[in-house]
Amino acid sequence: MIIEIDFSSDExxxxxxxxxxxxxxxxxxxxxxxxxxxxxxxxxxxGINMHTVNKAYTVLKQEGYVKVDRRKGAVIAxxxxxxxxxxxxxxxxxxxxxxxxxxxxxKAEIHQLIDEIYDExxxxxxx
Amino acid sequence: MIIEIDFSSDExxxxxxxxxxxxxxxxxxxxxxxxxxxxxxxxxxxGINMHTVNKAYTVLKQEGYVKVDRRKGAVIAxxxxxxxxxxxxxxxxxxxxxxxxxxxxxKAEIHQLIDEIYDExxxxxxx
DNA sequence: ATGACTGTTATATCATAAGTATAACAAATT
DNA sequence: AATTTGTTATACTTATGATATAACAGTCAT
Numbered sequence: 001m002i003i004e005i006d007f008s009s010d011e012x013x014x015x016x017x018x019x020x021x022x023x024x025x026x027x028x029x030x031x032x033x034x035x036x037x038x039x040x041x042x043x044x045x046x047g048i049n050m051h052t053v054n055k056a057y058t059v060l061k062q063e064g065y066v067k068v069d070r071r072k073g074a075v076i077a078x079x080x081x082x083x084x085x086x087x088x089x090x091x092x093x094x095x096x097x098x099x100x101x102x103x104x105x106x107k108a109e110i111h112q113l114i115d116e117i118y119d120e121x122x123x124x125x126x127x
Numbered sequence: 128m129i130i131e132i133d134f135s136s137d138e139x140x141x142x143x144x145x146x147x148x149x150x151x152x153x154x155x156x157x158x159x160x161x162x163x164x165x166x167x168x169x170x171x172x173x174g175i176n177m178h179t180v181n182k183a184y185t186v187l188k189q190e191g192y193v194k195v196d197r198r199k200g201a202v203i204a205x206x207x208x209x210x211x212x213x214x215x216x217x218x219x220x221x222x223x224x225x226x227x228x229x230x231x232x233x234k235a236e237i238h239q240l241i242d243e244i245y246d247e248x249x250x251x252x253x254x
Numbered sequence: 255a256t257g258a259c260t261g262t263t264a265t266a267t268c269a270t271a272a273g274t275a276t277a278a279c280a281a282a283t284t
Numbered sequence: 285a286a287t288t289t290g291t292t293a294t295a296c297t298t299a300t301g302a303t304a305t306a307a308c309a310g311t312c313a314t
């Protein structure tokens with residue numbers, strides 16, 4: 001999977017990494033049981049420090065996207081804490097919708113935007 | 128308007144403040160032309176430093192939610208950069224939907240969640 | 255068993271950001 | 285004249301992000 005890091009972004013490297021991997025899982029570029037690259041390997045590929053990758057993996061583990069196997073490294077393994085996830089999404093959406101509303105983006109446009117994003121990734125994932 | 132700060136949150140104080148004010152605007156608790164409390168006054172009310180409030184106001188100004196008037200302080204004044212706003216929302220939604228998908232939250236449930244949030248604030252704002 | 259590979263842990267260092275604390279300034283209000 | 289406004293400057297502490305070496309304990313192939 002191709003991971004793109006924006007070094008000029010204000011978003012932390014390890015969070016960019018985490019988000020890209022979550023996106024990769026959602027679009028089925030990574031599937032349950034797949035191994036992620038080793039921390040050292042991915043760090044070298046991207047050109048960042050090993051610990052930064054390790055931090056991304058640690059966060060992914062804590063948030064229930066991967067489990068760590070001594071043999072296979074970080075392995076995609078989804079832990080579905082549905083209530084927690086729904087609460088998180090709700091809180092994020094609340095702020096997002098407020099911002100949108102202030103910028104005259106309508107509810108209908110949000111719905112449409114969501115459908116568009118789902119359509120974009122439409123062979124493989126996000127569903 | 129009641130502003131609630133969570134001092135145990137990992138989210139920066141000035142960002143919590145910013146989000147709450149945006150929420151306040153979206154729900155019409157603040158309306159175009161209204162003045163926000165002065166930085167000193169709000170800081171004292173909440174029990175934080177003046178500069179932290181000032182930072183929140185500065186960000187709100189940069190993001191196009193308020194303008195600053197020497198006489199009236201920070202005044203709600205929405206600058207609609209629609210293209211920019213749409214891009215921002217799209218990028219945020221992309222990650223949010225990926226997370227949701229990984230947690231088995233369906234597209235239909237997202238749509239429903241959005242309608243619920245809009246309904247919650249349904250006399251006064253978010254529309 | 256040796257060597258190469260995993261994640262993990264421990265220090266250390268540097269840069270930046272967050273938050274606080276005083277203080278002062280110019281513009282406007284009363 | 286006194287007060288209040290946002291703004292700016294400086295200084296300090298703390299936390300976080302990122303890097304750099306280094307070592308450790310499992311795992312695996314040869």
